[in-house]
Amino acid sequence: MRSQTNEAVGLKRALLAVVSVLAANPAVLYVLTGRFFLSLAVTAAAVALPQALYKPGGRRLPLVYAVNFLLLASTFAHAEFVFDARFSEYAPENLYSVENGYYFNLPGLKERFVDKEYTAHYFTNAQGLRIAEGQNADERVEAADWLFIGDSFTQGAQVEFDDLYTTRLYRAFPDRVVVNAGISGFGIPQAYRYYLDQGHRLGASVVFLQLSPFNDLMNVRETEAGLSDHLVQWSDFVRFLLQDIKYQNPPELPLGRWAEPFHPDEESNEQFNVFYTRDAESKRGDLAEFVRYLGLFKDAVERDGAELVVLFLPTKEQAVPRFLEEVVQEFEIDPAMLDMGRPNRIVASACDSLGIGLIDLIVPFRSSLEPPFYEYDEHLSASGHAVMARAVAEALSGGGVISGAVRPGRxxxxxxxxxxxxxxxxxxxxxxxxxxxxxxxxxxxxxxxxxxxxxxxxxxxxxxxxxxxxxxxxxxxxxxxxxxxxxxxxxxxxxxxxxxxxxxxxxxxxxxxxxxxxxxxxxxxxxxxxxxxxxxxxxxxxxxxxxxxxxxxxxxxxxxxxxxxxxxxxxxxxxxxxxxxxxxxxxxxxxxxxxxxxxxxxxxxxxxxxxxxxxxxxxxxxxxxxxxxxxxxxxxxxxxxxxxxxxxxxxxxxxxxxxxxxxxxxxxxxxxxxxxxxx
CATH class of the missing domain: 2.120.10.30 (TolB, C-terminal domain)
Incomplete structure (x- = not known):
């Protein structure tokens, strides 16, 4: 009887081991991770843990939990394996790494973005900084004269590298090291976190902070990456599952394009729209937080012996009247409730009180002969980047923005x-x-x-x-x-x-x-x-x-x-x-x-x-x-x-x-x- 019991226990342990090996298949893990010894170690752990928890006649609940977790993880890993092998083209590209309170470009990107309005190539170096095609992606920038931090308007993924306003500025001042650290979705808290974490290491003498009503005057708070954010970085399958949640498609928006901070309902405009003159408590809090972060940013930059300059970019609705008319009509907003110069006054007042140089770009954009924005996409066209570069160069050359005038040199x-x-x-x-x-x-x-x-x-x-x-x-x-x-x-x-x-x-x-x-x-x-x-x-x-x-x-x-x-x-x-x-x-x-x-x-x-x-x-x-x-x-x-x-x-x-x-x-x-x- 004892021998039969031992045989049964041995058979169960053998079956458990086989299930564990199949669930944590080392070949599948190696294909997914590219790490041979790590794959073997995970498989060994997957085999050893159920064996350690299996106690004939003892408590079965820990073993049940372990096996269920193993099977769930196995299902996910094998789904990832199959998706990568047969359906990877359906997943959005992973372009960003999760950092300390912000996203940043992945190093070594070689992308080509195609839209109905533009085609642009996008390359990054070992630091995730955008570079031109042909530049050495293994090189790093260790020091900078001018550091530009901003959101997707500075990132400029919709234009070629040579058309970026930062590249154009470099051509005007070619004996300076100019670094573009723009990232999609950066608000002022994320820009501040990036500067503390990485940007300050470049030792720039001037830090240019590009701001706009689009990302910087609403939802002003620091963000922490959750589990789904980390999974999205690792898994094509998860990006496929969450793409409708994580990546909203502009053609599906009410105007077929991004129109923030404008919203189709009064409550949202009161909460988020800085142009809307009636403010909810949350909007007043956001504006106060904006001024606080701007002060923190200035203090951090000056501790490093540098100067902070704000580049304030208008929205499409501020620069081009027909885009404002489109928003007002579609969202049924009372024009009397809009003050289109309000964010500029808020930023100017904050910069003046904090002693920060300001280059307000609304006049150059309104007077541009070429459309500075794309028709459907909310971002700057090559013409818009050219307008921005000229305006910044003229402001720097004229003096008063930073210590002394900066004129194009010899x-x-x-x-x-x-x-x-x-x-x-x-x-x-x-x-x-x-x-x-x-x-x-x-x-x-x-x-x-x-x-x-x-x-x-x-x-x-x-x-x-x-x-x-x-x-x-x-x-x-x-x-x-x-x-x-x-x-x-x-x-x-x-x-x-x-x-x-x-x-x-x-x-x-x-x-x-x-x-x-x-x-x-x-x-x-x-x-x-x-x-x-x-x-x-x-x-x-x-x-x-x-x-x-x-x-x-x-x-x-x-x-x-x-x-x-x-x-x-x-x-x-x-x-x-x-x-x-x-x-x-x-x-x-x-x-x-x-x-x-x-x-x-x-x-x-x-x-x-x-x-x-x-x-x-x-x-x-x-x-x-x-x-x-x-x-x-x-x-x-x-x-x-x-x-x-x-x-x-x-x-x-x-x-x-x-x-x-x-x-x-x-x-x-x-x-x-x-x-x-x-x-």
Missing amino acids: VEVLSRDLASDRYPVEYEAGGVVSFQSIFDGSYEVVLADSSFFDIQRVTVDDVDQGHPMFSPGLDRVVLTEGDPESQETEVVEWSPGTGRRRALTAGPEFGAIPVYDASASRVAYAEWRRDGRGGHTPSQIVVLDLATGRKTAVSPEGEEAWRPAFAPDGRVAYIKRVRGQFDIFVRAPAGGPETRLTATPYDEWDPSFSPDGQTLAYAAKRDGNWDLFALVGSRTIRLTRTLGDEWDPSFAPDGRSLLFAGHFGMMKGVYRLRSVPGR
């Missing part, structure tokens, strides 16, 4: 694509500029007119070709060919017209960063070899006579040197490593002493002579980032002082301006310094 951004352009050189022939850019994952050579409106790709293949310099007649170009990471690149001269290619490094030598002299009869470049021990010899600067093939060493052998630059008199400047960092030296190819031009405790790179040879521009890492300097005789002049990096300087043919490559936050491109002190 720096002009030339690149259309703010992702990869480097090594610019301008030529007297037609004002043409050559530079290196990335196409289809490879470095390629590009020519452009001086304004960068006419772009011509010179090399078209899958081989890296960079550091280009053309002859004065633009009929020949020297460049670096091959993968820079391999440390085994070649120096090549190529004739675009004839297709003639000549390798200037041959046999065991490798080379990089070639430059012509003034007559394009000689080429200087860095040269090195394999050292026979799995590495390479230190690079040495050499000059090659193209007619005779005679090669002359310029820098000392065994001392690492890079970045040659010819002076008009034939001397060659270059950088050489001295006790762990690089300084600038100059020497004549025909021989003679090596002259040291800089001797500092920081790196100097990229020497470039002016056409008359009187000025040497270069990049230096004096303050932890790269800035431009000029050496005029024995006098050193600092040309830039920014949070970004400026390098690859190259004088224009007239010697008055300077082209350079720059990196400001996520923005990379070719720039022009309009005037050079001392020139």
Whole structure:
């Protein structure tokens, strides 16, 4: 009898184990989570717990609860598995992560939003900040000059990155690091929470807070994520089930579009509509909370040594009369009960009492010749972003908004694509500029007119070709060919017209960063070899006579040197490593002493002579980032002082301006310094 009982118990335990394994199928869990050992651990726990709770003749309720929970969880997991495998296209995309009291963009997004009124691409970097297509999504922005925080009007998911008002502002002030931290649904409590949690780390000198009657003057309270919010982040199946609750479809709204804060009933207007002159207690509380949060925001920003500026955006109904007429007629609102300037006065009064700079955008939007909003979507069109950028730029330039007027400086951004352009050189022939850019994952050579409106790709293949310099007649170009990471690149001269290619490094030598002299009869470049021990010899600067093939060493052998630059008199400047960092030296190819031009405790790179040879521009890492300097005789002049990096300087043919490559936050491109002190 005892043996039969033991057999029955064993059979039940075995059955329980089988049910547990099937319920917590490790293969299904691995597909869902992508974590092998976690999947095994969950399965093991699912098997062990019922076994521990199973007591023959004992209490059965804990076991019943455990098995039921396991089966419910299993049903959900398998539903998720099936949904992902066969029906995932029916679930809305998950674009946001749940943070501390707010949502933010997921990192690494690559989305394309299509609506009847627009098509827009949407990319984010490792921090969830919006970036342009082609910019490196793995890069992070560690510091900013200007930080813009706001709701979906700042996020601008309805327009391309280049059309955002923040991108347009960057083009007006290109030597500043501008960060757009706009997120759909941000009210002032969420914006404040984001700043405390993440935004303050960027150390911005000015924080721009974009507000509007749409999100910021009603329901002013902090929010906490619930269970459904976290499940939505993880589960396509849950997003599918809850999409009608979590994501309201604008065409299903009374006007076929969002019209908040306007409502079709008097009670809701009294509670939420700031334009409605009769206020419920809840609305008065919201307005008081708004002022309180604005004060908290100002205090937090000023504790970080920065200034707060409010950008107050009008609604469609404020800017375009026919949208107001549509709302009034459809919702049967008495126009006498509306005060369309009320939110602007409230915000102006709050900013004035708190000492906060304010840029009220209602006048520029009302006077815009192009529609600033989409017809159905409530957001800004590309024209609206342009209006906003111009208005903000004019307000900053006029002074009074922040400490001192901020005028567009001596720096002009030339690149259309703010992702990869480097090594610019301008030529007297037609004002043409050559530079290196990335196409289809490879470095390629590009020519452009001086304004960068006419772009011509010179090399078209899958081989890296960079550091280009053309002859004065633009009929020949020297460049670096091959993968820079391999440390085994070649120096090549190529004739675009004839297709003639000549390798200037041959046999065991490798080379990089070639430059012509003034007559394009000689080429200087860095040269090195394999050292026979799995590495390479230190690079040495050499000059090659193209007619005779005679090669002359310029820098000392065994001392690492890079970045040659010819002076008009034939001397060659270059950088050489001295006790762990690089300084600038100059020497004549025909021989003679090596002259040291800089001797500092920081790196100097990229020497470039002016056409008359009187000025040497270069990049230096004096303050932890790269800035431009000029050496005029024995006098050193600092040309830039920014949070970004400026390098690859190259004088224009007239010697008055300077082209350079720059990196400001996520923005990379070719720039022009309009005037050079001392020139």
